[in-house]
Amino acid sequence: MRKIKATLAGLLMILLAGLATYAIDNEIKQGAAHFLDEHAEEFASISDTIWSYAELGFQEFKSSEALAKILKIYGFDVKLGVAGMPTAIVASWGSGHPAIGFLGEYDALHELSQKPLSHKEPVLEGAPGHGCGHNILGVTGVLGAIALKNAMEKHGLKGTVKFFGCPAEEAGSGKIFMVAGGLFDGLDAVLDNHPGSSLSTSYGTNSSALISVKVTYSGKTSHAGGAPWLGISALDAANIMGTAVEYLREHIHYSARIHYVILEGGGWANVVPDKVVVQAMVRGSDDRLLNTYQKFLNCVKAGAIATGCTYKVEILEASHQIHANEALARLLYENMKTVGLPEWTNEEQQFAKEIQKNVGSDPIGLPDEIKLTPPPAVFTGGGSSDTGDVSVVAPFVSLTTPCNVKGIGGHNWGIVATGGTGIAHKGLIAGAKILAFTGVDVLTMPEELEKIRAEFGKMILRYPYVSYVPEDFKPVLDMFKEEMARWRPLMEPYYIEQR
Ligand SMILES: [Zn+2]
Structure with missing residues (x-):
């Protein structure tokens, strides 16, 4: 009877988290999934709070503090203000190898203030907003790290878990200073994530x-x-x-x-x-x-x-370009299939379709694809990210978490709107599970770790890390200082308290 009750409670948790039921044939991963389902509400709330802070690059004081606080509560040794940046975080737990790093960002974008509604309506006209979903990104990385640490403690797994809070991704490239400072040295795997309109990952060389x-x-x-x-x-x-x-x-x-x-x-x-x-x-x-x-x-x-x-x-x-590790991406992909896409409610689909209608795009709803994308046959150029520098100092992969409505692109009010709703919460918990599961694989499958290391060793022969910036190059910390100081008191009344 107790067992039946426990199973029913587990099912209820999964339903509450809004995720599809799935079969995990691995006790360690099962434990990590339950931990995340049980804490789904608490962690989703941090994402909403950071969403309401919407701080620009290098001004993410409240956002980085919120993440540092939760990492401390869950037993990490936290350093806030590393590599010459007051809002950069390195949090560590455990020792030795394998050493697994999780990445997080939390900077917002200019003039994208928006309420969590399906039509354009700013919280404050002209104020910053989370138009790239970095409120979700940071929390997903933190959760992946906490869930993995929790699983390691429970099952006596040896190794190190680190979380890297990386400021100013949109402008300022916080990660390049962390790379230059050697903070990513010696990691066996770096697990990055970014909200998007599918559940996907890629491998090989991409971006500019x-x-x-x-x-x-x-x-x-x-x-x-x-x-x-x-x-x-x-x-x-x-x-x-x-x-x-x-x-x-x-x-x-x-x-x-x-x-x-x-x-x-x-x-x-x-x-x-x-x-x-x-x-x-x-x-x-x-x-x-x-x-x-x-x-x-x-x-x-x-x-x-x-x-x-x-x-x-x-x-x-x-x-640098991003050079994603194929062996790591394939592990991630298997875990993506295990966890699956969130189960979207009719109301959530309706909400997404209204946004799509209001931005003049097709009403095709919420993410419905799980993808592993190979590198393009011919590189024809594209955007850039400071995660590129991380990818040439440690085996790297990035997970696209299913948090956005499809087909509306990035950096717009529709992304900000969804990022403050239950849609983003579901994508966040699914993403954290996939990252934690992949961490478990790296820790428990030495033959896979060997493949990851061998591939990385070959890649850096062709793309050795050489910084593109001069040695004395410093982060431009004041880039948005005045602008944020102007907005902060006006935004304060709209801050969302952590639940
Ligand atoms: Zn982004």
Whole structure:
């Protein structure tokens, strides 16, 4: 009878967590799943609280504190403020190998404030919002780490579990400073996650390596009508740089990208501008990035030579391509199939379809796919992430958790809306289970760990870690300081208390 009661209680927990029932033929994983189901409400609440904080890059003081607090409660040794960044976290438990790292981010995006509703309605017009779901991302990583630690304690498994709280992913590349500081050294596996519109993962090389810079041209002012011959135009220099880049495009590899904007273009047309600031991003494969960047620098120089301006190039951020470990991705994929997609209610599907209708996209509802994506046959370019640098210092994989409505892209109000609802909570718990299960595999399947290590060893022969930033490069901690200080008191009344 007690056994029946326990089984019924277990079933009830699974139903409460809103996840499909599944068969786990592994006692350790079963325990981890039960732990997460039992604590689902408590952990989902932290995600909602961070969702309401919506702090911009390097200003995630409250969000990082909330995560540090929960890690301490569950027995981790927590360091907040590592690698020169007050909002970066390293939390550790256990010792020796295998050593498994979980990643988390928690920065928000500008001007995306939004209530958890199916139509566009900001909490506060113009305030930041979690348009990339990083409130869920951070908590999923923390939960994966806590559930794995819990399972190790219960079953006497040896090894180390670490959680890395990584600030300013959207702008500022917090991870590159943690990598340069050696914080990821010696890990046997790094398990990353990101909310998305499917349950999926990929392996091999994807995304673009990146160098982002600020170019400042300095010239000499003069009366543009009265004596233009006395002036040196910094805007002319920027225009010549741009023209040179346009000619260059034909002669760089098709996977490369160069994009730029003029941040400061002069004050008034009747004054020859003596200062113009351009921000530019050079992207490509790790094999070709530095070569393309050198050619771009020649374009910058061309603008200065032709006009007589001086110029300064400052690196803003830089990262490698992501090189995901196939052996690790295959373990993750098996666990994705075991855990399965959340069971969505009719109300949740309806909510998703209304969002899709309101952004002018097809009403196709919530995630319904489980995917393992191989690398593209031909790399044609794409976006970038600072997780790339982590992937060249430790075996790395990233799980896409099913938290978003399908087909509406990223960085918009629809993503913020869903991220504060039960839809995100279900994706979060499913994701944490998959990460914890994969951690259990790495700890208990030495032959798989051997494959992971061998593959990584081969990969770094081709892509050794060399930082793309100068040695004395520091995080730009004040990037959004003023903006966040302006919003914080206005947002405070809308903070969601942790339940
Ligand atoms: Zn993101």
